[in-house]
Amino acid sequence: xxxxxxxxxVRAGSRRATVSSIGSKREGxxxxxLFTSVSSQKFAVIKVGGAILTDHLDELCRSLLFxxxxxxxxxxxxxAGPQLNRLLEEAGIEPQFEEGIRVTDAQTLGVARKLFLExxxxxxxxxxxxxxxxxxLSGVFVADYLDKEKWQYVGKITKVNKAAIEKxxxxxxxxxxxxxxxxxxxxxxxxxxxxxxxxxxxxxEPLKVVxxxxxxxxxxxxxxxxxxxxxxxxFSQLMSQPWCQYGTRLKIKEIKELLDTLPRTSSVAIIHxxxxxxxxxxxxxxxxxxxxxxxxQKVTSVTDFGDVSRLKAxxxxxxxxxxxxxxxxxxxxxxxxNPFSAYYDEAMQCLAIVMxxxxxxxxxxxxxxxxxxxxxxxxxxxxxxxxxxKDYPSLVWTVNEADENLxxxxxxxxxxxxxxxxxxxxxxxxxxxxxxxxxxxxxxxHGRAILGDSNLESRLGRAAQAASQTLSRPQVAQQARGFSxxxxxxxxxxxxxxxxxxxxxxxxxxxxxxxxRVGLIGARGYTxxxxxxxxxxxxSMDLRHVSSRELAGQELKGYTKRKIIYENLGPExxxxxxxxxxxxxxxxxxxxxxxxxxxxxxxxxxxxxxxRSVVVDLSADYRFDNTWTYGLPELTKRSAIFQATRIxxxxxxxxxxxLGIAPILEHLGGQPTxxxxxxxxxxxxxxxxxNDINQLRDNLMxxxxxxxxxxxxxxxxxxxxxxxxxxxxxxxxxxxxxxxIPLNKTMTSRDIRQIYQDRYAGEKLVKVVGEAPLxxxxxxxxxxxxxGFAVHSSGKRVVVCASIDNLLKGAATQxxxxxxxxxxxxxxxxxxxx
Numbered sequence: 001x002x003x004x005x006x007x008x009x010v011r012a013g014s015r016r017a018t019v020s021s022i023g024s025k026r027e028g029x030x031x032x033x034l035f036t037s038v039s040s041q042k043f044a045v046i047k048v049g050g051a052i053l054t055d056h057l058d059e060l061c062r063s064l065l066f067x068x069x070x071x072x073x074x075x076x077x078x079x080a081g082p083q084l085n086r087l088l089e090e091a092g093i094e095p096q097f098e099e100g101i102r103v104t105d106a107q108t109l110g111v112a113r114k115l116f117l118e119x120x121x122x123x124x125x126x127x128x129x130x131x132x133x134x135x136x137l138s139g140v141f142v143a144d145y146l147d148k149e150k151w152q153y154v155g156k157i158t159k160v161n162k163a164a165i166e167k168x169x170x171x172x173x174x175x176x177x178x179x180x181x182x183x184x185x186x187x188x189x190x191x192x193x194x195x196x197x198x199x200x201x202x203x204x205e206p207l208k209v210v211x212x213x214x215x216x217x218x219x220x221x222x223x224x225x226x227x228x229x230x231x232x233x234x235f236s237q238l239m240s241q242p243w244c245q246y247g248t249r250l251k252i253k254e255i256k257e258l259l260d261t262l263p264r265t266s267s268v269a270i271i272h273x274x275x276x277x278x279x280x281x282x283x284x285x286x287x288x289x290x291x292x293x294x295x296x297q298k299v300t301s302v303t304d305f306g307d308v309s310r311l312k313a314x315x316x317x318x319x320x321x322x323x324x325x326x327x328x329x330x331x332x333x334x335x336x337x338n339p340f341s342a343y344y345d346e347a348m349q350c351l352a353i354v355m356x357x358x359x360x361x362x363x364x365x366x367x368x369x370x371x372x373x374x375x376x377x378x379x380x381x382x383x384x385x386x387x388x389x390k391d392y393p394s395l396v397w398t399v400n401e402a403d404e405n406l407x408x409x410x411x412x413x414x415x416x417x418x419x420x421x422x423x424x425x426x427x428x429x430x431x432x433x434x435x436x437x438x439x440x441x442x443x444x445x446h447g448r449a450i451l452g453d454s455n456l457e458s459r460l461g462r463a464a465q466a467a468s469q470t471l472s473r474p475q476v477a478q479q480a481r482g483f484s485x486x487x488x489x490x491x492x493x494x495x496x497x498x499x500x501x502x503x504x505x506x507x508x509x510x511x512x513x514x515x516x517r518v519g520l521i522g523a524r525g526y527t528x529x530x531x532x533x534x535x536x537x538x539x540s541m542d543l544r545h546v547s548s549r550e551l552a553g554q555e556l557k558g559y560t561k562r563k564i565i566y567e568n569l570g571p572e573x574x575x576x577x578x579x580x581x582x583x584x585x586x587x588x589x590x591x592x593x594x595x596x597x598x599x600x601x602x603x604x605x606x607x608x609x610x611x612r613s614v615v616v617d618l619s620a621d622y623r624f625d626n627t628w629t630y631g632l633p634e635l636t637k638r639s640a641i642f643q644a645t646r647i648x649x650x651x652x653x654x655x656x657x658x659l660g661i662a663p664i665l666e667h668l669g670g671q672p673t674x675x676x677x678x679x680x681x682x683x684x685x686x687x688x689x690x691n692d693i694n695q696l697r698d699n700l701m702x703x704x705x706x707x708x709x710x711x712x713x714x715x716x717x718x719x720x721x722x723x724x725x726x727x728x729x730x731x732x733x734x735x736x737x738x739x740x741i742p743l744n745k746t747m748t749s750r751d752i753r754q755i756y757q758d759r760y761a762g763e764k765l766v767k768v769v770g771e772a773p774l775x776x777x778x779x780x781x782x783x784x785x786x787x788g789f790a791v792h793s794s795g796k797r798v799v800v801c802a803s804i805d806n807l808l809k810g811a812a813t814q815x816x817x818x819x820x821x822x823x824x825x826x827x828x829x830x831x832x833x834x
Contacts (some may be wrong), residue, residue: 078180096575105152118609141191141196224480226288233386297344297346350372350380353369354365363395400423410425415427445709502633505760517583533812544583547569550648614646614822616819652682653676662737663758674722679732679734700727711724739799741799749789765813767783773789780805
């Protein structure tokens with residue numbers, strides 16, 4: 001039997017392996033090395049809001065357990081604001097605030113003191129149950145009255161006693177603090193937890209300051225999450241935005257004041273507790289990352305650099321190969337005679353050089369981009385690229401397919417093309433634009449020569465090739481950081497890369513600016529209502545007719561764009577509307593076996609029309625019809641959906657199962673088995689044992705144990721037989737698959753997870769996670785979570801888990817995704833992404 005120390009070492013080793021699978025192996029190892037390179041108390045301060053302790057305690061504690069087993073000891077400080085408000089209201093005391101600060105009288109302070117101790121104990125007890133050694137500390141914060149006349153017993157922290165924190169961590173304990181402070185003579189004062197966390201950070205200067213939030217970040221005026229904020233570049237602009245008000249404005253200002261006092265390597269992240277691992281161990285992070293950043297400098301001539309030798313050293317670094325130094329010299333001479341824009345930080349950890357449109361090319365090109373490891377870790381690359389994008393609304397560039405940061409480029413691009421080992425990325429133009437088409441043709445025809453002498457990596461490649469021929473030895477390998485192509489293949493246009501052969505279409509691929517008139521047939525069910533909600537939020541979807549036999553004559557609820565009365569439309573009625581050209585897109589949300597007469601009426605009425613309406617069918621009726629396009633955008637060629645007018649929406653079970661199996665197809669060693677469990681909403685609204693909550697209570701009901709229609713659907717689309725065993729459970733919505741997959745060779749969990757991450761690189765509705773996903777975490781979410789990746793001791797079998805909301809990505813969301821593609825809108829328009 002292993003000793004406690006040996007067991008801890010095994011767990012730590014396992015966690016280190018898991019770190020490498022959270023993002024890429026490179027990311028995990030780099031961040032773990034960074035965090036363990038400083039003294040333990042300088043790792044992270046994590047502020048936990050009161051709502052997190054109430055609603056997300058388990059997720060929080062498991063994330064902290066993960067860090068603890070890695071030997072990382074964050075300092076936890078928590079508040080209990082929502083709980084305090086509730087207790088005061090129950091006691092008949094109305095909470096009072098002045099300038100956003102709680103007025104704390106003696107009675108409020110007494111309630112708060114008791115509550116904070118209870119919440120602290122709850123957190124510590126749960127961590128102790130999981131095996132995390134904790135230590136509750138008091139007396140850490142010394143304070144004076146902030147303004148006794150105005151706020152009464154509210155403190156302004158004047159000193160942080162670091163010794164107790166440092167000794168706790170040295171002894172192997174995670175410090176857990178409340179935000180209560182004491183005066184020098186021992187009187188208790190209330191302090192806002194955000195303020196307490198900031199003062200801790202000032203005293204300890206940690207690498208990371210994390211604010212855990214239910215929302216998971218800051219959001220802009222369009223309700224989009226802000227991923228990065230570079231305060232040096234963006235603060236003034238943010239403060240001028242009309243949406244930056246109240247709590248958001250105050251939080252950004254407070255964080256700026258904090259970061260102004262910390263080293264530039266420090267940052268503040270606002271995230272959801274579920275995303276703590278991703279935030280800490282990946283480049284992309286999870287919530288909103290706020291840094292002081294670096295002032296990005298821009299020059300437009302070689303002389304503007306001042307020290308040309310420094311420029312040369314920057315361009316040469318990491319670029320090994322014959323004649324590299326001479327090649328860089330010649331390229332600098334080329335820059336001296338041609339227009340360009342260069343963007344870089346003060347330390348030149350990141351340097352981007354852009355050539356404006358010239359020589360008949362209508363688009364600007366990224367001629368080179370060199371970034372140090374520190375530049376990646378500190379998000380300087382993000383800031384430089386943002387500066388480029390501000391000046392150049394459209395851009396093309398090439399990347400070696402072996403580039404370890406390929407996923408980052410996918411995130412920056414609107415689209416991409418693959419050609420024999422290289423990827424052409426672009427943003428700011430339509431797929432079919434006159435500006436992009438000749439660039440793609442040139443890329444397909446000439447590969448690395450697309451950018452000519454303006455591309456540094458192209459020059460370096462030619463120099464290496466010439467040297468290798470002279471020395472009669474194989475060509476020198478290019479560096480990982482190179483932006484070059486490796487030859488040309490057949491002239492083929494397509495959205496393909498080596499990691500994701502079918503990446504998403506970006507917003508700029510949207511070509512349709514005209515509203516679409518939509519007819520929804522079969523709107524009574526749960527899926528119909530979910531789709532109505534999505535269409536209501538879509539700026540270009542105009543719902544005109546909604547049909548339901550049971551609800552005919554009633555007013556449609558939840559749709560605010562116009563007043564709509566339910567109709568009872570038969571095939572003949574639909575045919576008339578189609579013939580008159582009243583509908584641009586039909587959505588069939590009917591039971592299996594009912595749709596055919598409607599489709600026949602639409603097809604007949606559409607004969608002779610110049611433009612054929614789009615039809616998306618949510619039933620299984622056309623999923624096996626080769627004349628229809630199967631609409632699973634992550635696996636079906638998006639270009640096919642883009643051109644389709646008849647789209648069969650996949651089943652909910654089938655969507656999650658295919659996404660859970662597809663990346664590993666080439667490594668199958670036998671038939672996968674899918675054990676699926678769905679909430680009872682999947683059985684529809686028509687009463688049956690499968691949606692009878694009384695029969696389902698404390699029960700799991702198997703059904704159609706062989707030859708379920710989804711079994712056929714999954715197998716036919718994957719091109720491999722699959723065993724599918726469905727069950728229904730007592731929860732309302734959400735599906736969980738446990739998928740057993742035999743392998744044809746020995747593989748590790750890390751290998752398999754990397755395959756899945758590569759396959760779904762850049763996907764907005766597929767999230768690859770480390771742990772097995774939970775149904776409760778996917779409810780009301782619009783994508784699929786895939787995780788687990790548990791490999792049998794033989795290495796020849798893996799268990800993959802997938803979860804999906806059956807009403808959203810399993811039906812309504814996927815329908816809207818297909819509509820967006822087929823109708824020429826941005827693929828994820830009005831779809832909240834993962």
